[in-house]
Amino acid sequence: DIQMTQSPSSLSASIRDRVTITCRASQSISIYLNWYQQKPGKAPKLLIYAASSLQSGVPSRFSGSGSGTDFTLTISSLQPEDFATYYCQQSYSTSQLTFGGGTKVEIK
Amino acid sequence: EVQLVESGGGLVQPGGSLRLSCAASGFTFSSFDMHWVRQGTGKGLEWVSGIGATGDAFYPGSVKGRFTISRESAKNSLSLQMNSLRAGDTAVYYCARGILTSDGYYYLDHWGQGTLVTVSS
Numbered sequence: 001d002i003q004m005t006q007s008p009s010s011l012s013a014s015i016r017d018r019v020t021i022t023c024r025a026s027q028s029i030s031i032y033l034n035w036y037q038q039k040p041g042k043a044p045k046l047l048i049y050a051a052s053s054l055q056s057g058v059p060s061r062f063s064g065s066g067s068g069t070d071f072t073l074t075i076s077s078l079q080p081e082d083f084a085t086y087y088c089q090q091s092y093s094t095s096q097l098t099f100g101g102g103t104k105v106e107i108k
Numbered sequence: 109e110v111q112l113v114e115s116g117g118g119l120v121q122p123g124g125s126l127r128l129s130c131a132a133s134g135f136t137f138s139s140f141d142m143h144w145v146r147q148g149t150g151k152g153l154e155w156v157s158g159i160g161a162t163g164d165a166f167y168p169g170s171v172k173g174r175f176t177i178s179r180e181s182a183k184n185s186l187s188l189q190m191n192s193l194r195a196g197d198t199a200v201y202y203c204a205r206g207i208l209t210s211d212g213y214y215y216l217d218h219w220g221q222g223t224l225v226t227v228s229s
Contacts, residue, residue: 055217
């Protein structure tokens with residue numbers, strides 16, 4: 001199975017800060033990498049698919065990059081509604097989907 | 109509007125069984141892959157099963173042989189039969205729709221609100 005490792009597991013940031021979250025795959029997955037946002041008590045929400053494609057309706061301050069084994073999610077200017085937990089997920093193997101452990105973004 | 113509504117969660121003893129359901133609406137259910145993803149309290153997301161539009165099913169090793177995913181297109185319904193339940197299966201269980209783009213990329217675009225399964229004596 002493909003293992004996904006996110007870092008950091010949590011971070012503290014201020015409004016308007018630039019935030020970067022990293023996700024690493026245990027093998028090359030090309031750009032078969034998605035990012036989700038989850039707020040407490042809510043279902044996950046798709047932000048980015050295919051490593052860098054923004055899902056419809058997602059603000060442009062969110063962006064994704066990377067290929068192979070290393071990926072990043074960047075929030076260019078953190079807003080109050082962005083405090084949440086973010087997960088990466090590989091879809092290289094669609095018969096064995098796997099998620100990263102999550103990164104919790106908290107208010108500094 | 110796409111809607112996914114899970115039901116069937118509850119308290120079950122270790123070794124027991126439970127069947128979850130997901131009612132789908134707002135899209136042609138028979139044309140899409142569907143998945144179950146769970147989340148233990150304070151923990152991350154874990155994929156637990158998926159089923160293709162044609163009925164082929166997939167599981168991770170942690171639940172293979174204990175969980176069975178199925179779909180009934182006539183009722184727009186997804187199910188998860190869970191047997192030999194353990195304390196570690198305690199989680200909120202979400203159903204989610206899988207999307208395959210024309211470029212071959214795959215993601216989960218809509219999720220239900222989840223149903224809580226608690227395995228405890």
